[in-house]
Amino acid sequence: MKRQLDIRGDVCPGLFVKVRAEMERLRKGEKLEVILKERDLKDVMSTLKIEGYQVPHVSQEGEDYRVTVTK
Amino acid sequence: MEDLDYQELKKGGMMRQSEKGRFSVRLHVTGGNLTSMAMGIIVHVAERFGSGEIHLTARQGIEIPNISQEDLRKVKNELSSGGVSVGVCGPTIRTITACQGCRICPNGILDAPRLAGVIDQNFYGKPVPHKFKIGISGCTNNCIKAEENDVGIKGAVEPLWDEEFCTHCGICQSVCPVKAIEVDQEKKKVKIRFFQCIYCGDCIQSCPTNSMKEAQRGFLLYAGGKFGRFPSIGKRIGKLFSHDSDLIKAVGASVEFFRLNGKPKERFGGALERVGFDKFEEFMREKLEEGLDEKAA
Numbered sequence: 587m588k589r590q591l592d593i594r595g596d597v598c599p600g601l602f603v604k605v606r607a608e609m610e611r612l613r614k615g616e617k618l619e620v621i622l623k624e625r626d627l628k629d630v631m632s633t634l635k636i637e638g639y640q641v642p643h644v645s646q647e648g649e650d651y652r653v654t655v656t657k
Numbered sequence: 658m659e660d661l662d663y664q665e666l667k668k669g670g671m672m673r674q675s676e677k678g679r680f681s682v683r684l685h686v687t688g689g690n691l692t693s694m695a696m697g698i699i700v701h702v703a704e705r706f707g708s709g710e711i712h713l714t715a716r717q718g719i720e721i722p723n724i725s726q727e728d729l730r731k732v733k734n735e736l737s738s739g740g741v742s743v744g745v746c747g748p749t750i751r752t753i754t755a756c757q758g759c760r761i762c763p764n765g766i767l768d769a770p771r772l773a774g775v776i777d778q779n780f781y782g783k784p785v786p787h788k789f790k791i792g793i794s795g796c797t798n799n800c801i802k803a804e805e806n807d808v809g810i811k812g813a814v815e816p817l818w819d820e821e822f823c824t825h826c827g828i829c830q831s832v833c834p835v836k837a838i839e840v841d842q843e844k845k846k847v848k849i850r851f852f853q854c855i856y857c858g859d860c861i862q863s864c865p866t867n868s869m870k871e872a873q874r875g876f877l878l879y880a881g882g883k884f885g886r887f888p889s890i891g892k893r894i895g896k897l898f899s900h901d902s903d904l905i906k907a908v909g910a911s912v913e914f915f916r917l918n919g920k921p922k923e924r925f926g927g928a929l930e931r932v933g934f935d936k937f938e939e940f941m942r943e944k945l946e947e948g949l950d951e952k953a954a
Contacts, residue, residue, distance in 0.1 A: 632763070
């Protein structure tokens with residue numbers, strides 16, 4: 587089952603702390619789906635890239651984004 | 658007044674205070690960075706010759722107030738023993754300000770303090786018709802407020818779409834702050850409207866497949882900004898300059914144009930308004946091309 591993390595109600599820097607903590611719990615090859623608001627897209631995407639995670643899938647639903655992250 | 662003190666005062670950096678016979682000593686700070694050793698000697702001087710007070714100025718400078726006139730020379734010597742020199746005032750090129758830049762800040766595109774150092778070595782304290790302020794923002798978030806400087810620099814990056822691994826997810830379009838990117842999911846095409854692009858690089862930083870690449874990294878130059886009684890916002894001159902080769906030339910061309918065309922008590926922006934921004938742009942182009950010819954030769 588894919589793990590999910592909803593950070594739509596969070597603001598900087600709390601949302602990064604949550605994403606990082608969740609990613610650290612993930613085992614290699616496991617997937618995490620992050621649900622976020624469009625306003626946080628740039629900061630979350632650039633953080634994931636800097637930390638070396640892969641983002642194989644992205645989908646948009648109105649103002650929300652679902653980003654799949656793998657370790 | 659002693660002759661020697663007068664000579665020291667004429668060199669600048671000793672700011673007369675409201676209280677007679679007391680001075681606030683302005684220090685030479687570059688790009689907002691100081692070493693701990695410099696900080697130590699500043700603290701020592703403030704305690705020994707001043708009142709223990711140290712003032713942070715509006716443009717990343719430091720002044721030590723409440724120095725008696727008779728101590729000015731001693732203060733200068735003491736400071737220089739710790740590698741700190743006295744700053745400038747009057748019609749000169751002033752403190753070069755900078756943000757933390759890309760070595761520290763994740764948003765950074767340029768190493769702003771390093772470039773501030775390079776500009777400082779070439780231009781700091783040099784005479785010009787009126788005070789001339791230079792500031793460097795490492796990216797287009799522009800923390801240093803480039804447009805309020807006579808010459809302001811912003812780190813910038815030009816994107817390039819590489820279609821090979823692009824999944825047309827639309828993130829670049831969503832994160833673009835000026836809506837300059839259009840993703841056509843059906844035709845599997847991405848269009849960048851460069852006349853709108855502000856070269857911030859958000860699309861490059863956010864792309865999950867690294868399909869938005871860096872075509873070119875460099876800087877944008879803004880000329881003629883100031884604050885004070887009658888603020889005006891600097892205007893962008895030219896497009897994207899390549900920072901390694903062009904920075905010194907572009908700043909040099911600005912200073913030279915001001916020396917040729919400026920009047921005393923008139924800031925760079927005033928001279929540009931009077932003579933014409935187009936004339937300056939032409940001058941800048943010629944100066945940068947001169948360099949190209951030299952490279953080709």
